[in-house]
Amino acid sequence: KMPVAFRELAAEDPSLRIEHDPGTGQVVLWTTGPAHLDLILSRLKARFGVDVSRVPVRVALKETAITKAQAKGRHVKQSGGHGQFAVVDLTMEPLPRGTGNEFHEVVVGGAVPRQFIGSVEKGAHMQLDKGLLAGWPVVDVKVTLHDGKAHSVDSSDMAFQTAAALALREMASPATMGLLEPIDTVLVTVDDDYLGAVMTDVSTRRGQIVGSAPAEGEEGRSVLTALIPQLELLDYAISLRSLAHGTGTFRRELSGYEMLPERLVKDHLSTAKHA
Secondary structure (H helix, E strand, O other): OHHHHHHHHHHHOOOOEEEEEOOOOEEEEEOOOHHHHHHHHHHHHHHHOOOOOOOOOOOOOEEEEOOOEEEEEEEEEOOOOOOEEEEEEEEEEEOOOOOOOEEEEOOOOOOOOHHHHHHHHHHHHHHHHHOOOOOOOEOOEEEEEEEEEOOOOOOOHHHHHHHHHHHHHHHOOOOOEEEEEEEEEEEEEEEHHHHHHHHHHHHHOOOEEEEEEEOOOOOOEEEEEEEEEHHHOOOHHHHHHHHOOOOOEEEEEEEEEEEOOHHHHHHHHHHOOOO
């Protein structure tokens, strides 16, 4: 009943925005403040019989390599009949931002039979999609298969997929991996009287001011352009209303991803994990 209820509530209330975040799996209700949120949830329960759990909004991060690492993945099991045998030596290293993930192999002498090279690649990509450090997808890394071992009877496609995943998980640590946070380009339109306060607030949010200009067709108002981490924007609508005494509006769109500061990584390693 929840999707139908949300559609009806959003149609009635233009100040309510509802979105599903595929990165976190959350349904996010963007409201004008706590009182508005309470009103929406009470309507949801009274009119549609839907009671929901309220949790903080999460921001979908990404993971990437910050230095070259290597590890051996060994998947060996014997339990009567055919067993499972696969050993792979992998390295992982960072690539420039936005490059995507790459897989290479430099195996010599048939240490890993040709029919299993694709299995190693598949296992590596699947594990990168699941994450290595905190459960977020890994981006912009190069994985290279250097060596390995196979068994004439017990090696299989699944065994080499598993060995590749084990190797990647083995090399992942805060020393080799970092977290990337999404950065939004934010355009704030505000009365000139409050522009200074808004600029000061942006700096407290780890934001970078790009510039400001007079608002087109709006005398006495300016448009401030800034780059601000999404993690710092979760309460921005409420804060802007207070800072600009109700005169401010803003638009935002994803600009890209940047490394999350080291001082914030530790907190997210414990709180950012998701299924």
